[in-house]
Amino acid sequence: MEFKELQEKIVANAISYGKRYNVEIDEDFALLKLYEEVWEYTQAVLIHRRKSRPEKFLSEEKSKEELAKELADVVGMAMVNAHLFWIDLEEAFTKKWFNNK
Ligand SMILES: [Mg+2]
Structure with a gap:
């Protein structure tokens, strides 16, 4: 799947989520949701690295x-943010990560 096709599917999924739960998918929602997802990823890393309460531990495979x-989720919400702010992420990756002049 091409990057833009993936982004379109993710944005469509976010819009569908908004309609289903009557949540406006705007720039504020997207930013806050990105932070929420970063927090969830952080928690998953802590559990995976066994630096959480033992009752949260999961098998290696599950964690x-x-x-x-x-x-x-983090990457998906970053893509939703890019869509809402009219940012071409492919172009931004190229400029920021691959053109170190
Ligand atoms: Mg999540």
């Missing part, structure tokens, strides 16, 4: 699965 899900 890795949770890490992947939460990181996907």
Whole structure:
């Protein structure tokens, strides 16, 4: 799947979420939700690295699965933010990560 196609599917999913739960998917929501997802990823890392309360520990396989899900949420919400702020993420990646002149 191409990057733009992936982004379009993620944005469509966010819009569908907004309609289902009557939540306006605007720039404020997207930023706050990104922070929420970063927090969830942080918690997943703490659990995966066994630096949380022992009752939260999961098997290696399950905690890795949770890490992947939460990181996907972070990247997905970053894509929603880019869409709402009219940012071409592919272009931004190229400029920021690959053009170090
Ligand atoms: Mg999440």
